[in-house]
Amino acid sequence: MPMSPATTGPDYPVQPVHPDSGAVPTRPSPGVQPDAGMLVSYSPVAMAQRAAGIRKRLDRTTIMGVISLLITGAFYFFIRPEPSSAFFWLLIASAVYTVTNIIVKFVQLKRARKATAQVPLGPAFQIDDDGLVASTVPEGERIGWDRITSIAGLDKLFSPGPRLEVRWDQDRSWSVPIIVLDAPPSSIDSALRAFSLGRFGLDLSSVDDIW
Numbered sequence: 001m002p003m004s005p006a007t008t009g010p011d012y013p014v015q016p017v018h019p020d021s022g023a024v025p026t027r028p029s030p031g032v033q034p035d036a037g038m039l040v041s042y043s044p045v046a047m048a049q050r051a052a053g054i055r056k057r058l059d060r061t062t063i064m065g066v067i068s069l070l071i072t073g074a075f076y077f078f079i080r081p082e083p084s085s086a087f088f089w090l091l092i093a094s095a096v097y098t099v100t101n102i103i104v105k106f107v108q109l110k111r112a113r114k115a116t117a118q119v120p121l122g123p124a125f126q127i128d129d130d131g132l133v134a135s136t137v138p139e140g141e142r143i144g145w146d147r148i149t150s151i152a153g154l155d156k157l158f159s160p161g162p163r164l165e166v167r168w169d170q171d172r173s174w175s176v177p178i179i180v181l182d183a184p185p186s187s188i189d190s191a192l193r194a195f196s197l198g199r200f201g202l203d204l205s206s207v208d209d210i211w
Contacts, residue, residue, distance in 0.1 A: 037128025038191040043182035044119040047160060050179065051112035058105040065098040072098075115160040119180045125166075127191045134166060134174045143168050151192060151200050153178065153185070153207035162207045164188070 072091050081088040126133040131144040147168045154163045154175060164185075165175035178185060189202035 039126045040183045041123045042120050044116050046179045047116040054109045061105050065102050068098045127195050152203040155207045
């Protein structure tokens with residue numbers, strides 16, 4: 001096999017891909033080598049950028065949270081509302097919301113950092129005239145265009161997010177988080193349409209947000 005094996009995720013059901021009804025391309029788009037195909041590798045860059053963004057939001061949330069808690073404490077200390085009053089429970093709700101928001105951001109940061117550390121090295125899959133070569137475990141597998149039933153995005157709410165899933169032979173599938181790939185979905189879609197001669201593209205209709 002022209003690719004090294006790599007760790008992959010579990011199988012998930014997806015909707016079938018409907019081939020593009022427009023003009024059928026005859027050669028790959030610019031930037032894709034016709035003979036060697038398009039090689040898509042794993043990359044931790046986008047995942048690390050997400051973690052850095054979450055860290056910045058956590059810092060801002062923590063600063064604003066501390067200020068909010070100080071104001072809430074001042075209101076309670078000077079006004080001394082009765083536990084039966086609506087204002088007392090408003091202060092409690094404000095404090096709980098602030099602390100919860102900080103905890104949520106902290107958990108998101110931990111998950112993002114863990115996902116970044118778990119990104120494998122090496123190729124994820126290759127697209128060429130004959131089909132795909134996926135880095136399935138224990139060794140890479142060649143999957144011809146005639147065996148593939150769908151190539152689509154699978155929406156996942158938690159880190160690392162939506163996955164690209166390939167299904168073939170009716171009951172087999174392989175998936176990889178889109179954010180850990182070194183090629184954007186638009187480039188992957190173009191290569192799929194070009195090399196499959198319009199039979200397949202990357203269907204992201206069920207995905208709300210890639211990043």
